[in-house]
Amino acid sequence: MxxxxxxxxxxxxxxxxxxxxxxxxxxxxxxxxxxxxxxxxxxxxxxxxxxxxxxxxxxxxxxxxxxxxxxxxxxxxxxxxxxxxxxxxxxxxxxxxxxxxxxxxxxxxxxxxxxxxxxxxxxxxxxxxxxxxxxxxxxxxGIAFEVETDFTKTPEHIDKEAVNQFFHQMGHPEPAYEILKKWSLLGKNNGDYYPTVAGLVLFGICDLPDYDFAGIRLTKFQGNTMTNISETREYSIPILPKMETICRHTADFLQKESYLEGIRRLERTIIPFYALREAIVNAVVHRDYSIRGSGIKINVFDNRMEVISPGILYGNMDISDLGTGLSECRNRAMVRIFRRMGMMEELGTGIARIYELFLNRNLMTPLFFEQGQFFKAVLPQESQEKPGLIKEYLNSESR
Missing domain, CATH: 3.30.950.30 (Schlafen, AAA domain)
Incomplete structure (x- = not known):
């Protein structure tokens, strides 16, 4: 240039x-x-x-x-x-x-x-x-916060059922501590095993108060502002077993449209479900878990859905790089697990696919930007022909 x-x-x-x-x-x-x-x-x-x-x-x-x-x-x-x-x-x-x-x-x-x-x-x-x-x-x-061991916890603070379910889905038997260590879910110090941040976020037992920051809050607002809250749902650790539920509950809050498939009339969310899930999964696997003052927030309005996660883009990435195929990974252990679960595709392809899906459905272009120490994804629920308030919102946020 x-x-x-x-x-x-x-x-x-x-x-x-x-x-x-x-x-x-x-x-x-x-x-x-x-x-x-x-x-x-x-x-x-x-x-x-x-x-x-x-x-x-x-x-x-x-x-x-x-x-x-x-x-x-x-x-x-x-x-x-x-x-x-x-x-x-x-x-x-x-x-x-x-x-x-x-x-x-x-x-x-x-x-x-x-x-x-x-x-x-x-x-x-x-x-x-x-x-x-x-x-x-x-x-x-070259050290990620997600693989740091929490010496205040023990392997008993890992939800055994949740871990076994993950390895069962991969076709593996119940894992030993050393296997969990290879997946960066446990660390080892002087012969003793301790859970890592990633292990506790994805598979930790519920009701660990010092891991409230790893939870997710889903809020449905009436209208297009935060004035009136319609419903709020909270999701605490372990996060991985709850991902499908979180995505499904978010879809329940979104606007719907009907479409024909052959002779059948079906219903779907205006925002493509792939885009919804990609935005939420990205928030979980790419957020900065060293920021403990706030969790991930999913806000649903009449004209848009927002996913807000702590931490700006990692490393050398810039907003202009999103959707180009470039990627850098803050939490490699989490990305590895989500890919094995089939919740992620190749790194760098997800946002490009979101742009394509919104273009194919003639929806307004999604917006991704940094706001303070947070990363925000805004997925519009309005078409290009009827931009309404979403156009004003996107323009004000991008300034």
Whole structure:
């Protein structure tokens, strides 16, 4: 993509425009740090972020050296951005390209690691919370939170019936502890076995109060706002045995339509059931379980369905990558189990299929975006010809 094409792109997780270098160099370092802690990114200096007019910069060589020195002296671990000068219609534009870092978390040296870590959420740069700093450190070590062992629990906190049902469906006998360890449902320390986060979320016995965060809340609202609640259902761990029930209950809340199959008139949800299930399964297997303050929420309105899960896109993924076949996996153990259960297809294909199904049914295009520390999927229940309130909603959320 050349500079002219980028002028028409909105600012995003990977792109930011600045008319000039900020008066406080730390403001620029925050963005560079956030790009390194995320999916990488590009800062284009000399272009206004609103009108997108080419204003250019004066003395670009001195500015390039100033930025390079500030990054070298001000960020830890060391970052080496690519800084280039582009002549555009007789004006000089500075482009700072930052690659995703492999030594996360990166932080502003003068602020320290407790306060100097920044991340990119949508088109904004924000200070990372302590939980996110730990997650960035895990990413650099290649460790997933889902496989961390919970030393406050024992294998008896795993629902034996739920585990046996899973292995029975795969055609395997009742598993021993070592088999559960191979599936990352148990961990081993000094000869003793302890359940992992994944093991407790998917197969943990119910009524573990410290795992309330892993539950799912399904709410049906009257109308298109959150003013009037019609019905709410709660689902606690173990989550895996309840997935089909959750999807079926969600479908019960959705708008229906009739259609002909041969000479028979049948009924189906306006939102394709595959899309419904894909959105819910993705929320379970891709959410950030290190965020314990909130669970997954499924909200059903007259004109749309929303699935909200804690955690922004993982690794180098950006919203623009969704539906292109690209994928990165935060919780590999969970993905492996869901694929063996037949609840997931090949990674990277699900959202592309959702787009296709909505297009075939002439429904409004689904929307996927990050909102704060959450990822939201919005599946419309209205057609392209009658956008109604959903069009206004999607436009406001995408701004």
């Amino acid at each position: 050349n500079i002219r094409e980028k002028l028409y792109q909105p600012e995003s997780r990977k792109l930011e425009f600045k008319s000039r270098i900020p008066a406080k160099m730390n403001d620029l370092l925050k963005t560079i740090t956030a790009f390194a802690n995320g999916a990488g990114g590009e800062i284009i200096i000399g272009v206004s972020d609103r009108e997108r007019t080419i204003e250019g910069v004066s003395e670009p060589l001195q500015m390039e050296e100033r930025i390079a020195n500030a990054v070298h002296d001000g960020i830890m671990p060391m970052i080496s951005p690519y800084i280039s000068i582009l002549n555009f219609n007789g004006k000089q534009v500075l482009i700072v390209q930052v690659l995703p870092g492999s030594q996360k978390p990166y932080y502003i040296k003068s602020m320290g690691i407790e306060k100097g870590v920044y991340i990119r959420i949508g088109s904004t740069t924000r200070q990372a919370a302590p939980e996110m700093i730990k997650e960035l450190n895990r990413q650099s070590l």
